[in-house]
Amino acid sequence: MAGKRFPWVLTQSVPWAEGAQYTRGTHDGLPLLSYGCAPRDKLATFRQLRAMGLRPNGQDPVAVLYVRHNASKKTVFASLYLIAKAAPVRPMTPAKWTALAxxxxxxxxxxxxxxxxxxxxxxxxxxxxxxxxxEGGLEDLEAA
Ligand SMILES: [Zn+2]
Structure with a gap:
Protein backbone atom coordinates (compact mmCIF):
# COMPACT_ATOMS: atom_id res chain seq x y z
CA MET A 1 0.00 0.00 0.00
CA ALA A 2 1.64 3.20 -1.16
CA GLY A 3 1.25 6.44 0.77
CA LYS A 4 -0.21 7.05 4.13
CA ARG A 5 -3.83 6.37 4.83
CA PHE A 6 -4.16 9.41 7.08
CA PRO A 7 -1.76 12.12 5.88
CA TRP A 8 -0.89 15.07 8.12
CA VAL A 9 -3.21 18.06 7.64
CA LEU A 10 -2.74 21.52 9.12
CA THR A 11 -6.13 22.24 10.70
CA GLN A 12 -6.94 25.90 11.23
CA SER A 13 -8.82 25.65 14.52
CA VAL A 14 -9.27 22.83 17.02
CA PRO A 15 -11.27 22.84 20.28
CA TRP A 16 -8.33 21.88 22.50
CA ALA A 17 -5.65 24.40 21.49
CA GLU A 18 -5.05 27.92 20.18
CA GLY A 19 -4.02 28.36 16.56
CA ALA A 20 -3.52 25.82 13.79
CA GLN A 21 -2.62 22.26 14.72
CA TYR A 22 -1.47 19.27 12.71
CA THR A 23 -4.06 16.50 12.60
CA ARG A 24 -4.62 13.38 10.50
CA GLY A 25 -7.60 14.87 8.67
CA THR A 26 -11.14 14.23 9.84
CA HIS A 27 -13.23 11.20 10.81
CA ASP A 28 -17.02 11.54 11.09
CA GLY A 29 -16.56 15.30 10.90
CA LEU A 30 -14.16 15.43 13.86
CA PRO A 31 -10.40 16.08 13.80
CA LEU A 32 -8.52 12.80 13.56
CA LEU A 33 -5.40 12.27 15.67
CA SER A 34 -2.83 9.50 15.68
CA TYR A 35 -1.23 7.85 18.69
CA GLY A 36 1.16 10.19 20.46
CA CYS A 37 -0.05 13.46 18.89
CA ALA A 38 -3.10 14.08 21.09
CA PRO A 39 -2.23 16.30 24.09
CA ARG A 40 -2.66 14.04 27.13
CA ASP A 41 -3.30 16.99 29.45
CA LYS A 42 -6.22 18.30 27.35
CA LEU A 43 -7.87 15.29 25.66
CA ALA A 44 -8.88 11.90 27.05
CA THR A 45 -10.96 8.89 26.06
CA PHE A 46 -13.99 7.87 28.10
CA ARG A 47 -11.95 5.24 29.95
CA GLN A 48 -9.13 7.66 30.61
CA LEU A 49 -11.66 10.12 32.07
CA ARG A 50 -13.06 7.32 34.24
CA ALA A 51 -9.58 6.49 35.49
CA MET A 52 -9.32 10.14 36.59
CA GLY A 53 -12.71 9.96 38.31
CA LEU A 54 -14.33 12.10 35.60
CA ARG A 55 -17.24 11.76 33.17
CA PRO A 56 -17.78 13.57 29.81
CA ASN A 57 -20.62 15.62 31.40
CA GLY A 58 -22.83 15.57 28.31
CA GLN A 59 -20.24 17.01 25.95
CA ASP A 60 -19.82 15.52 22.49
CA PRO A 61 -16.41 14.14 21.50
CA VAL A 62 -14.18 16.86 20.06
CA ALA A 63 -11.73 14.58 18.27
CA VAL A 64 -11.12 10.99 17.23
CA LEU A 65 -7.98 9.01 18.00
CA TYR A 66 -6.99 6.11 15.80
CA VAL A 67 -4.71 3.25 16.74
CA ARG A 68 -3.39 0.56 14.44
CA HIS A 69 -3.45 -2.93 15.92
CA ASN A 70 -0.64 -4.66 14.06
CA ALA A 71 -1.51 -8.26 14.95
CA SER A 72 -5.04 -8.01 13.57
CA LYS A 73 -4.27 -5.29 10.98
CA LYS A 74 -7.27 -3.39 12.26
CA THR A 75 -7.63 0.32 12.88
CA VAL A 76 -9.45 1.21 16.08
CA PHE A 77 -11.08 4.60 16.60
CA ALA A 78 -11.70 6.17 20.00
CA SER A 79 -13.61 9.35 20.85
CA LEU A 80 -11.66 12.03 22.66
CA TYR A 81 -13.23 14.44 25.13
CA LEU A 82 -12.00 17.73 26.57
CA ILE A 83 -10.72 17.15 30.10
CA ALA A 84 -11.52 20.81 30.88
CA LYS A 85 -15.25 20.21 30.24
CA ALA A 86 -15.44 16.90 32.16
CA ALA A 87 -17.16 16.67 35.55
CA PRO A 88 -16.57 14.36 38.51
CA VAL A 89 -18.28 10.96 38.38
CA ARG A 90 -21.54 11.04 40.33
CA PRO A 91 -21.22 8.89 43.48
CA MET A 92 -23.46 5.83 43.81
CA THR A 93 -26.48 6.72 45.95
CA PRO A 94 -28.50 4.11 47.91
CA ALA A 95 -31.30 4.55 45.33
CA LYS A 96 -28.85 3.78 42.50
CA TRP A 97 -27.62 0.64 44.26
CA THR A 98 -31.24 -0.46 44.73
CA ALA A 99 -32.06 0.13 41.06
CA LEU A 100 -28.98 -1.83 40.02
CA ALA A 101 -29.85 -4.73 42.33
CA GLU A 135 -40.99 -26.59 27.45
CA GLY A 136 -39.27 -28.82 24.88
CA GLY A 137 -35.86 -27.33 25.42
CA LEU A 138 -33.24 -27.87 22.78
CA GLU A 139 -35.54 -29.99 20.56
CA ASP A 140 -37.47 -26.82 19.65
CA LEU A 141 -34.28 -24.96 18.81
CA GLU A 142 -32.94 -27.84 16.73
CA ALA A 143 -36.21 -28.22 14.83
CA ALA A 144 -36.26 -24.51 13.96
ZN1 LIG B 1 -38.40 -21.88 35.86
Missing part, protein backbone atom coordinates in the same frame (compact mmCIF):
# COMPACT_ATOMS: atom_id res chain seq x y z
CA UNK A 102 -33.42 -4.80 40.97
CA UNK A 103 -32.21 -4.81 37.37
CA UNK A 104 -29.79 -7.66 38.08
CA UNK A 105 -32.44 -9.63 39.94
CA UNK A 106 -34.87 -9.23 37.02
CA UNK A 107 -32.31 -10.98 34.80
CA UNK A 108 -32.53 -14.07 37.06
CA UNK A 109 -36.30 -14.50 37.54
CA UNK A 110 -37.75 -17.35 35.45
CA UNK A 111 -40.81 -16.41 33.39
CA UNK A 112 -42.64 -19.66 34.14
CA UNK A 113 -41.88 -20.70 37.72
CA UNK A 114 -40.94 -17.21 38.96
CA UNK A 115 -37.99 -18.60 40.90
CA UNK A 116 -34.45 -17.31 41.07
CA UNK A 117 -32.07 -20.10 39.99
CA UNK A 118 -29.11 -17.92 41.14
CA UNK A 119 -27.74 -17.35 37.66
CA UNK A 120 -28.67 -14.84 34.92
CA UNK A 121 -31.12 -16.49 32.52
CA UNK A 122 -30.66 -16.49 28.72
CA UNK A 123 -32.19 -13.33 27.23
CA UNK A 124 -33.71 -15.44 24.42
CA UNK A 125 -35.94 -17.47 26.74
CA UNK A 126 -35.68 -16.03 30.26
CA UNK A 127 -36.39 -19.55 31.52
CA UNK A 128 -34.53 -21.53 34.14
CA UNK A 129 -33.11 -24.85 32.95
CA UNK A 130 -35.84 -27.15 34.39
CA UNK A 131 -38.59 -24.99 32.79
CA UNK A 132 -36.63 -24.77 29.51
CA UNK A 133 -36.41 -28.57 29.36
CA UNK A 134 -40.10 -28.97 30.28
Missing amino acids: KANLARRICRICGKDPLYPLPTSTRLCWPCFEA
Whole structure:
Protein backbone atom coordinates (compact mmCIF):
# COMPACT_ATOMS: atom_id res chain seq x y z
CA MET A 1 0.00 0.00 0.00
CA ALA A 2 1.64 3.20 -1.16
CA GLY A 3 1.25 6.44 0.77
CA LYS A 4 -0.21 7.05 4.13
CA ARG A 5 -3.83 6.37 4.83
CA PHE A 6 -4.16 9.41 7.08
CA PRO A 7 -1.76 12.12 5.88
CA TRP A 8 -0.89 15.07 8.12
CA VAL A 9 -3.21 18.06 7.64
CA LEU A 10 -2.74 21.52 9.12
CA THR A 11 -6.13 22.24 10.70
CA GLN A 12 -6.94 25.90 11.23
CA SER A 13 -8.82 25.65 14.52
CA VAL A 14 -9.27 22.83 17.02
CA PRO A 15 -11.27 22.84 20.28
CA TRP A 16 -8.33 21.88 22.50
CA ALA A 17 -5.65 24.40 21.49
CA GLU A 18 -5.05 27.92 20.18
CA GLY A 19 -4.02 28.36 16.56
CA ALA A 20 -3.52 25.82 13.79
CA GLN A 21 -2.62 22.26 14.72
CA TYR A 22 -1.47 19.27 12.71
CA THR A 23 -4.06 16.50 12.60
CA ARG A 24 -4.62 13.38 10.50
CA GLY A 25 -7.60 14.87 8.67
CA THR A 26 -11.14 14.23 9.84
CA HIS A 27 -13.23 11.20 10.81
CA ASP A 28 -17.02 11.54 11.09
CA GLY A 29 -16.56 15.30 10.90
CA LEU A 30 -14.16 15.43 13.86
CA PRO A 31 -10.40 16.08 13.80
CA LEU A 32 -8.52 12.80 13.56
CA LEU A 33 -5.40 12.27 15.67
CA SER A 34 -2.83 9.50 15.68
CA TYR A 35 -1.23 7.85 18.69
CA GLY A 36 1.16 10.19 20.46
CA CYS A 37 -0.05 13.46 18.89
CA ALA A 38 -3.10 14.08 21.09
CA PRO A 39 -2.23 16.30 24.09
CA ARG A 40 -2.66 14.04 27.13
CA ASP A 41 -3.30 16.99 29.45
CA LYS A 42 -6.22 18.30 27.35
CA LEU A 43 -7.87 15.29 25.66
CA ALA A 44 -8.88 11.90 27.05
CA THR A 45 -10.96 8.89 26.06
CA PHE A 46 -13.99 7.87 28.10
CA ARG A 47 -11.95 5.24 29.95
CA GLN A 48 -9.13 7.66 30.61
CA LEU A 49 -11.66 10.12 32.07
CA ARG A 50 -13.06 7.32 34.24
CA ALA A 51 -9.58 6.49 35.49
CA MET A 52 -9.32 10.14 36.59
CA GLY A 53 -12.71 9.96 38.31
CA LEU A 54 -14.33 12.10 35.60
CA ARG A 55 -17.24 11.76 33.17
CA PRO A 56 -17.78 13.57 29.81
CA ASN A 57 -20.62 15.62 31.40
CA GLY A 58 -22.83 15.57 28.31
CA GLN A 59 -20.24 17.01 25.95
CA ASP A 60 -19.82 15.52 22.49
CA PRO A 61 -16.41 14.14 21.50
CA VAL A 62 -14.18 16.86 20.06
CA ALA A 63 -11.73 14.58 18.27
CA VAL A 64 -11.12 10.99 17.23
CA LEU A 65 -7.98 9.01 18.00
CA TYR A 66 -6.99 6.11 15.80
CA VAL A 67 -4.71 3.25 16.74
CA ARG A 68 -3.39 0.56 14.44
CA HIS A 69 -3.45 -2.93 15.92
CA ASN A 70 -0.64 -4.66 14.06
CA ALA A 71 -1.51 -8.26 14.95
CA SER A 72 -5.04 -8.01 13.57
CA LYS A 73 -4.27 -5.29 10.98
CA LYS A 74 -7.27 -3.39 12.26
CA THR A 75 -7.63 0.32 12.88
CA VAL A 76 -9.45 1.21 16.08
CA PHE A 77 -11.08 4.60 16.60
CA ALA A 78 -11.70 6.17 20.00
CA SER A 79 -13.61 9.35 20.85
CA LEU A 80 -11.66 12.03 22.66
CA TYR A 81 -13.23 14.44 25.13
CA LEU A 82 -12.00 17.73 26.57
CA ILE A 83 -10.72 17.15 30.10
CA ALA A 84 -11.52 20.81 30.88
CA LYS A 85 -15.25 20.21 30.24
CA ALA A 86 -15.44 16.90 32.16
CA ALA A 87 -17.16 16.67 35.55
CA PRO A 88 -16.57 14.36 38.51
CA VAL A 89 -18.28 10.96 38.38
CA ARG A 90 -21.54 11.04 40.33
CA PRO A 91 -21.22 8.89 43.48
CA MET A 92 -23.46 5.83 43.81
CA THR A 93 -26.48 6.72 45.95
CA PRO A 94 -28.50 4.11 47.91
CA ALA A 95 -31.30 4.55 45.33
CA LYS A 96 -28.85 3.78 42.50
CA TRP A 97 -27.62 0.64 44.26
CA THR A 98 -31.24 -0.46 44.73
CA ALA A 99 -32.06 0.13 41.06
CA LEU A 100 -28.98 -1.83 40.02
CA ALA A 101 -29.85 -4.73 42.33
CA LYS A 102 -33.42 -4.80 40.97
CA ALA A 103 -32.21 -4.81 37.37
CA ASN A 104 -29.79 -7.66 38.08
CA LEU A 105 -32.44 -9.63 39.94
CA ALA A 106 -34.87 -9.23 37.02
CA ARG A 107 -32.31 -10.98 34.80
CA ARG A 108 -32.53 -14.07 37.06
CA ILE A 109 -36.30 -14.50 37.54
CA CYS A 110 -37.75 -17.35 35.45
CA ARG A 111 -40.81 -16.41 33.39
CA ILE A 112 -42.64 -19.66 34.14
CA CYS A 113 -41.88 -20.70 37.72
CA GLY A 114 -40.94 -17.21 38.96
CA LYS A 115 -37.99 -18.60 40.90
CA ASP A 116 -34.45 -17.31 41.07
CA PRO A 117 -32.07 -20.10 39.99
CA LEU A 118 -29.11 -17.92 41.14
CA TYR A 119 -27.74 -17.35 37.66
CA PRO A 120 -28.67 -14.84 34.92
CA LEU A 121 -31.12 -16.49 32.52
CA PRO A 122 -30.66 -16.49 28.72
CA THR A 123 -32.19 -13.33 27.23
CA SER A 124 -33.71 -15.44 24.42
CA THR A 125 -35.94 -17.47 26.74
CA ARG A 126 -35.68 -16.03 30.26
CA LEU A 127 -36.39 -19.55 31.52
CA CYS A 128 -34.53 -21.53 34.14
CA TRP A 129 -33.11 -24.85 32.95
CA PRO A 130 -35.84 -27.15 34.39
CA CYS A 131 -38.59 -24.99 32.79
CA PHE A 132 -36.63 -24.77 29.51
CA GLU A 133 -36.41 -28.57 29.36
CA ALA A 134 -40.10 -28.97 30.28
CA GLU A 135 -40.99 -26.59 27.45
CA GLY A 136 -39.27 -28.82 24.88
CA GLY A 137 -35.86 -27.33 25.42
CA LEU A 138 -33.24 -27.87 22.78
CA GLU A 139 -35.54 -29.99 20.56
CA ASP A 140 -37.47 -26.82 19.65
CA LEU A 141 -34.28 -24.96 18.81
CA GLU A 142 -32.94 -27.84 16.73
CA ALA A 143 -36.21 -28.22 14.83
CA ALA A 144 -36.26 -24.51 13.96
ZN1 LIG B 1 -38.40 -21.88 35.86
